[in-house]
Amino acid sequence: MVKVYYDDSVKENALEGKTIAVVGYGSQGHAHAQNLRDNKNQVIIGIREGKSAEAARKDGFEVYPVGEAAKRADVVMILAPDEIQGKLYDNEIAPNLKEGNALAFAHGFNIHFDVIKPPKNVDVFMVAPKGPGHLVRRTFAQGFAVPSLFAVYQDATGKARDLALSYAKGIGSTRVGVLETTFKEETETDLFGEQAVLCGGLTSMIMAGFETLVEAGYQPELAYFEVCHEMKLIVDLIYEGGFAKMRDSVSNTAEYGDYVSGPRVVTSDVKANMKKVLDDIQNGNFAKDFVDDNAKGFPKFKELRAKNAGHQIETVGAELRKMMPFVREND
Numbered sequence: 001m002v003k004v005y006y007d008d009s010v011k012e013n014a015l016e017g018k019t020i021a022v023v024g025y026g027s028q029g030h031a032h033a034q035n036l037r038d039n040k041n042q043v044i045i046g047i048r049e050g051k052s053a054e055a056a057r058k059d060g061f062e063v064y065p066v067g068e069a070a071k072r073a074d075v076v077m078i079l080a081p082d083e084i085q086g087k088l089y090d091n092e093i094a095p096n097l098k099e100g101n102a103l104a105f106a107h108g109f110n111i112h113f114d115v116i117k118p119p120k121n122v123d124v125f126m127v128a129p130k131g132p133g134h135l136v137r138r139t140f141a142q143g144f145a146v147p148s149l150f151a152v153y154q155d156a157t158g159k160a161r162d163l164a165l166s167y168a169k170g171i172g173s174t175r176v177g178v179l180e181t182t183f184k185e186e187t188e189t190d191l192f193g194e195q196a197v198l199c200g201g202l203t204s205m206i207m208a209g210f211e212t213l214v215e216a217g218y219q220p221e222l223a224y225f226e227v228c229h230e231m232k233l234i235v236d237l238i239y240e241g242g243f244a245k246m247r248d249s250v251s252n253t254a255e256y257g258d259y260v261s262g263p264r265v266v267t268s269d270v271k272a273n274m275k276k277v278l279d280d281i282q283n284g285n286f287a288k289d290f291v292d293d294n295a296k297g298f299p300k301f302k303e304l305r306a307k308n309a310g311h312q313i314e315t316v317g318a319e320l321r322k323m324m325p326f327v328r329e330n331d
């Protein structure tokens, strides 16, 4: 069984007396910055002027251009979008890194695919929360946390591991548990999870179910309730107690249908397709496609985003969610 690190595994705060520059104040950035500060760490924000800079100032942080924040910091946590991290690093962070500083990430993409090549005299570590940034903050404020993975890519000072674990404690993750990994393993499994199952697999499955019902003549609102709204309730049960709790909670009819029809939908072809997705992650084809599209101004990404945003399931869902004001759309 893998070793899990908790609060009491981190006896001393290796970040004490150090300034942490959180670069970016978006989904992960705002959560790391606020959690670290609440745990008495010294945090500044490195960001361009705009919406996020305003939000960070409103939340009481000192805000600097990225280069200036990197210059003032001992630890630079890069929480800008993956696709711009390479340029941001080359132009603003690298010229301001000093020997013995630490460079940190919440996802291994740019180190693993060699977009960012840090100098040998800095520590490089990762603390990757296993959940969206808004939950990293929300669960912390509720007294819990989202678990994280940590990894050390480069240990120039001999303290990189302590820094990573202290950082994980700073954002709250050691309250629930932190696991060690490598940049390669985190990058490949994270990309696979989000593409094949969580974001890509799940939305494609929901849309296929919605379209099957609507094309068969059923009301789109009913189709939405059946394949999208109830998805969360079912996933919550699996999250709380595995398949067993979900199957215990649903009717015998649903459980029987689960066993006989699930494998008719997710056939061995689906697993073969998942393997192809994994191959393209491992051989770097996905990363190249993403980086190349970004270099051209994201034409493919923008077209796909617009096409998906216009799907009927989104308009029907927006109307139906008005019936449920307790659903938190705005954080």
Ligand SMILES: NC(=O)C1=CN([C@@H]2O[C@H](COP(=O)(O)OP(=O)(O)OC[C@H]3O[C@@H](n4cnc5c(N)ncnc54)[C@H](OP(=O)(O)O)[C@@H]3O)[C@@H](O)[C@H]2O)C=CC1
Pocket (backbone or CB within 6 Å): 023, 024, 025, 026, 027, 028, 029, 046, 047, 048, 049, 050, 051, 052, 053, 066, 078, 079, 080, 081, 082, 084, 088, 106, 107, 128, 129, 131, 132, 133, 134
């Ligand atoms: N989203 C998530 O929950 C998770 C993300 N991660 C990783 O965390 C990292 C950050 O992702 P995420 O939080 O989603 O990013 P977001 O897109 O939510 O936020 C990015 C932030 O970077 C800022 N930014 C964008 N361009 C620049 C620039 N040129 N100079 C300075 N700041 C800039 C944005 O500011 P502005 O408002 O001005 O655009 C924004 O504050 C990534 O490595 C990602 O893989 C890891 C686990 C989960």
Ligand SMILES: CC[C@](O)(C(C)=O)C(=O)O
Pocket (backbone or CB within 6 Å): 129, 130, 131, 132, 133, 190, 193, 194, 198, 199
């Ligand atoms: C599932 C998406 C994710 O990998 C995450 C929240 O962990 C991401 O990169 O946003």
